[in-house]
Amino acid sequence: QKEVEQDPGPLSVPEGAIVSLNCTYSNSAFQYFMWYRQYSRKGPELLMYTYSSGNKEDGRFTAQVDKSSKYISLFIRDSQPSDSATYLCAAAGGGNKLTFGTGTQLKVEL
Amino acid sequence: DGGITQSPKYLFRKEGQNVTLSCEQNLNHDAMYWYRQDPGQGLRLIYYSQIVNDFQKGDIAEGYSVSREKKESFPLTVTSAQKNPTAFYLCASIRTGVSNQPQHFGDGTRLSIL
Numbered sequence: 001q002k003e004v005e006q007d008p009g010p011l012s013v014p015e016g017a018i019v020s021l022n023c024t025y026s027n028s029a030f031q032y033f034m035w036y037r038q039y040s041r042k043g044p045e046l047l048m049y050t051y052s053s054g055n056k057e058d059g060r061f062t063a064q065v066d067k068s069s070k071y072i073s074l075f076i077r078d079s080q081p082s083d084s085a086t087y088l089c090a091a092a093g094g095g096n097k098l099t100f101g102t103g104t105q106l107k108v109e110l
Numbered sequence: 111d112g113g114i115t116q117s118p119k120y121l122f123r124k125e126g127q128n129v130t131l132s133c134e135q136n137l138n139h140d141a142m143y144w145y146r147q148d149p150g151q152g153l154r155l156i157y158y159s160q161i162v163n164d165f166q167k168g169d170i171a172e173g174y175s176v177s178r179e180k181k182e183s184f185p186l187t188v189t190s191a192q193k194n195p196t197a198f199y200l201c202a203s204i205r206t207g208v209s210n211q212p213q214h215f216g217d218g219t220r221l222s223i224l
Binding site (some may be wrong): 004006008032034035036041042043045046049087096097098100101102103 | 198
């Protein structure tokens, strides 16, 4: 079993929809959780960074961590075609090594 | 403008050849990382370095080598011993000494076999 599991999609939604992207993890030592956005042929770009449980909001993006169920989510409100990309979740314990999910491919259609 | 520069963007390797991928950062970051990305497998850690002249193997180090002679530079050599080198290679860096910081990535090098 992978330490971080993520549904690869693809996920296709209409413009303006609320998108929910999810990951589960198995390592109880994970305390830091990240969401990266990756456009085709580009490197991952950090979107959200959270510590422990709770919610964090930044514009149209909300990251949510539930440590009791080992579940992390990214919500995108009012989705735009420019949000079409692969979204990677990542987790880390006390050190600097990240464990990544496989990524979810999202397509927002006009 | 600070960032991580990877070169070349595309690279082709012949059988039996070693090739070197460049990664340079001007963020004054201490730690640097190399990942390999394959479709459906996410990012897998090849090597990482926390300080100059020191580096550690990641999860898939076989067939790869690195050096860290300067803080700004962390080149990756894909040796002929790596039998399946076709992948997207990503370099990342992080500032250490501060409570856990996220990694920042370059734009990758796509390596293919000729």
